[in-house]
Amino acid sequence: MKIKKFFTHRADDPMGALNDLSFLLIIYFLVIAGFNTNRGFLLNLPSREKPRIVQKDDLLRLSLSREGELLFEGEGLSEEALDTLLAQNLAAHPNMTVFLSLDPDVPYQRFVDTVHVIRERRVENFSFSPSGG
């Protein structure tokens, strides 16, 4: 059966290759433009001038050591254990405030890891500051 061709592609047509090139460049620049999107998390920085008064029972103190170990009442805590601790405390104290004290030399990644767990638990009152600061 003979199929009728509507479009004939001439071998000596230079515009075809140029079209292909321009569309490839469009895709390239579109992808490059998408790389500039910042992703992460937003935090409201704790105010230095207006300290909040928190009931002792509602306060959960955590600390990050120089080595990046998360500590609660002097004992090491894994991320899973922190998640459980937060869930239990939130159930008992809905107005719980988490205070994270960080060693000034702790790597930034450990701060991100800890904040991530706290945010995942939707703790509304969260504050942090370097230890001794």
Add this chain to the structure above:
Amino acid sequence: MELKSKRRPPAAPLSAMSDIGFLLLIFIMLLSLINYRKEVRIEYPEAKRVEITDADHELEIWIDREGLVTVEGLPLDGEGLEGTIAGAIAEHPDLRVQILADRGTPYRHIDGVIRILQTLQHRAVGFVVKEDL
């Protein structure tokens, strides 16, 4: 006398397509030039869940592993950074500050920037991290 019109076979105007293609190319190239930012070589911290922290007006503060603070490719000390942030906020009150720090940066350097933001009473800050896939 009846005039007979000659019917031409249908054909797609390929020259118009290439014109559109090149206009799009120029548009997207200009757009990516506007979005161009001076990046600092850092290893991004990672988190399992991230959100888009982009805003209409933003100021990116880069902090490398050694604690060097850079804004738009210019290294700044504390005073310079304070002046830059204050100027940017005066220009765009809805400014969002984004902190892009290396995962291994000691927290003291991030705290230095946070303290300046607190002094300027700028609360909402984006912490840029990479999604851990």
